[in-house]
Structures are given as C-alpha cells and as structure tokens.
Amino acid sequence: MEPIKPHWAQPSHPDRLEIVANEAAFTSKSIALADFPPFAVFSKLTFPPCTTAEVATYATVQTGVSSHLDLNSDLLYINHSCEPSLIFDTSSLNVIVGPRGLKKGDELSFFYPSTEWHMAQPFKCLCGTPSCRGTISGARDMSPAQLEGVWINAHIRELIEQRDSAVAAANGTNGTTNGSSVTNGASDATAEALRDAITQAESVVASTRAALKTYLARGQAPAPKAAIVNGSGVEDPKAGLQRRGASARALAGEMGGDTN
C-alpha cells in the first residue's frame, strides 16, 4: 500500500479516531477513542470533506457501480480486516459500528470488498482472523463463500448479479438458480444482528417516549434540584419559593437521589 500523505487538517475525527503509526514497518492503523454500541453511527460520509472521484485509487471508496469518493480525512487510515469492526454503508453514506460494537482502543477496520469491486493494488491480508480471505483484490475476484458472513453494499451485490447472469447466459442456464449469488439476507447472521438491533432500538425509543410522556403528564413538573440547593450545598431560601411541595421533592429525590 502506498503511504498516506494527508492533505487535510489532522486529526479530522479527534473525539473518535486516533492514528497509530508503525514507522519501522511503514504501516499505520487507526483505533477507536471511545466505546460505541453495535450499529452506532461512527461517522457520516459528508461532502465536504468527501469529494467525488472519477477513478478508483488507494484513497477512494466505491459508492456505486461506477462511482467513487475520496475520503479526504483520517477515515483513510481505516485498514481492511476480514472480520471488520466497521461497516461502510455507501448507500446511506454512514460509517456504522459492526455487530460486536467497539471498545476504546479497538482497531478500526472494514471489509474492503464490501465497497470495492476491483482494486488496482491487491494486497495480502495480514488480519490474522480465523476467516482471513488471503489476498484481497476486490469482490470481483472472490467466491460466494468468501463473501459470506460480512456486510456487503448493494452495488457489490448488483455487480455480482450482473456477472452471474452474464455467465449464466453464456452457459444457457438461469442466472437466478445457479446458487452462486451472495445470500439475499433472509437468514444470515449479519441480517439477524441488524434486525435484533432495530428491535432493541425501537424498544428504547418506545420506552423513552413513554417515560417522557409520563414525566411531563404529572400535575406539575418538579423544580430542578439545582434550584433548590445552591452551590455550597445549603438550601437556597430564594429557590425555596419556587418549590412546589412535597410531591415535587419526593420525585426529585426519587429521580436523582436527594442529599438533604
């Protein structure tokens, strides 16, 4: 891989991404600076700093059958892994956390063939994971089995289908039944994990909305604790005038722990 020569102000993602250089080996990687739950948005692929690119280079990400973008940020330091920690969803232009979540210090990685059909600079993967695919040169050169178990973009599925139906037409067979297409997501683990995450997120939204509604529906909202106790921890006589009786105090104690 060519060394990266940043032309943008660094760090570009100071709250979440740190670059770690291994100068002896002329390599670099990036690590998470915070914890993130599964499928959290890690970063948006916004324009700018992203720009459209005419051709694929080591610095681009493929976003469609014939479209690419230049990242122009520290996201370029995210290496490939065959068991990646991030997903680049180029349809929604979101970089999201993978199904295992991220812990501070974890290496940031994504599965390059999930965006790239053909890579001008193939490389031997050294990710060392149990499912390592070996040489990575884009989805075009991978078997259906090698593309199983990871999240793949729609344009890659489309290109696989185009290739398979062209092969099927040449062979006089039906392209949809030759079994070589990547799974449609009906029963694979990635689709299951995404469905579970949606169910959990929806239950958080529903219970949070209900709790807010219950809270606001009380006869009168409690005075914030800060209005009752001043900075020295002594009850503020002026704030006391704003108190609304025992029920509000009881609720304040219930919600935040009354230290009086």
Ligand SMILES: [Zn+2]
């Ligand atoms: Zn690998």
